[in-house]
Amino acid sequence: MNKITVNRFAEKKIKQGICVLDGIDYQNLSVTNCLVKLVSEKGQALGTAYLSKQNKGVGWVISDQEQTLEKFSFEDLFAKAKVKRQTFYESPTTTAFRVFNQDGDGFGGISVDVYNNFAVFSWYNEYVYSIKDRIVQAFRSIYPEVLGAYEKVRFKGLEWESAHLYGQEAPEYFTILENGVTYQVFLNDGLMTGIFLDQHDVRGSLVDGLAAGKTLLNMFSYTAAFSVAAAMGGASQTISVDLAKRSRELSEAHFIANGLDMAHHKLIVMDVFSYFKYAKRHNLSFDVIILDPPSFARNKKETFSVAKDYHKLVAQALEILSPDGLMIASTNAANLSPNRFKKEIEKALSGVKYDYLASYRLPSDFTYNKNDESSNYLKVFTIQVQK
Template identity: 65%
Template structure:
């Protein structure tokens, strides 16, 4: 086993409980895609890690002691993660959720989701991908109930984004349940699946009273899952806006899965900032506006960054929000702490009176590392204006 001596900054983070190995703490590293033992400069053993570059750092600490990455190791991890989610497994109203969540379940670089009778593995780096056979064998031992599995690959070296792994093949589109609402999903087409499972708590509130009798505007709507939840929760109308043409077809599938009449539900293919100007010109207003942008987006006219531009969205949304309306503001980025997100929102509100009703973060199946705020990347404020 290779030994890696770390600097004082990295040692401090490890001792504080941070499991991600950040690239700034390892500037001259020439090792990659291997297991290593980490030691301090005073030769104190710190733990076992693996090195593999990905969009989040250069590797992960995976244990405080010396370990072997064999089937027994992963079976133990999966048994533990299965126990954490036993209540969801018994649910008749939710059949799509996360089974294993990276460092929150003690192994960064891997997530596994349930979509009905199928499991979906996501590999985030080449090292984890290189040991996937051991991981899959261990998973099948602990989860024999899944009839088949698929993979998503979030690094370019594999040469593909999506593939069937084992067992039965899923239909091209099939329905899953969340909070009693049906959503049409797909497992073998690019990196998406038709729904972001980490927003379950937010959709649950829309289903269970928050949207009742309201007009809802859903910005950056992707497949309009928030709109469908609101419609099932008694919203009088929904408008879903997304620039991607394919989003309209996928959104329609969700509405269709719940036999919803589309006469009160509009699917708009348009740039969000253009739509906000259009709505203001036409005196449109909404009681609830959901804002769930990608961390970074670029079109022909402009770029958008959650870190720098969120206040512009808030500022323009205020022009079309009904009196005493609500904004559901979501940020899905690990490098923006809650405090920074709130500052960006305040910049948008300016002198407008507003009250923060609550903050929702990741649902409990998306286990997080409590010692590292960036692990709990999702931040959703509900704000009364």
């Protein structure tokens, strides 16, 4: 096994329990896609990691001991992860959730979700992809009830994104339950599945009536899952805005699956900032506005970064928010702490009275590394604005 001597900054992170290896600390590496022994500058053994570049670092610590792959038990990891999710398995109202979440469950670079009786593996780098047969074999021994599985290859490019992995093939489209609400999903078409499972607690608040009797605007709506949850929780009207043309068809499927009348729910294909201007021009206002943008986006005219530009969204939303309206501000940017996200939101709230009614981080099935704040990447605030 290759030995890598780490600097004192990397040593400190490893001893803190941070598993991801930051590229800043590991420059000019001579090896990749292999296990390595980590040692300090003083020669102290720090554990075992694997090296493999992905969008999050250049590798992952997998043990604080020297460890070979032959002795590493994926069966044990999956068995422990399954026990943690027992309440989800027993739930009659939710049939889609995460069953393995990277370093939160002991091995970075892989996550697994279940949708009814089918699993979806996500591979985030070359190394885990190279040992996927070993990982899948272990998973099948712990999850014999899973009928079939698909994989999302998140590092190779468009032509490699999705494939059937083993067992039965799922229908092209089928429905799952979450908080008692029906959503249509698809498992073998690009990296998406039709719903972001990490938001199910936030959608749960809408199902429970947060927007009951209210009008709701859902920006960056993707397949309008927030809107559907709000409608099932009694919202009087929803408008969902997304620039992707396909979002309209996928969104409508969710509404139809729940028997909702589309006369009260509009799906608009438009740039979000253009819709803000349209709504202001037509004197539209909303009781609840949801802002859940991608961390980074680019169109023909401009780029958008949550870390620098989220306050612009909030400012525009304020102009069309009803008196005493609610704003649900959300981001999955791992590089943005909750306090920094709050400060970005509050740039636009200067001069108005507001209260934080609720906050959300990752739900319990998305087990995260408690030693690494960036592992708990989701940050959502429900804010009441007094105008």
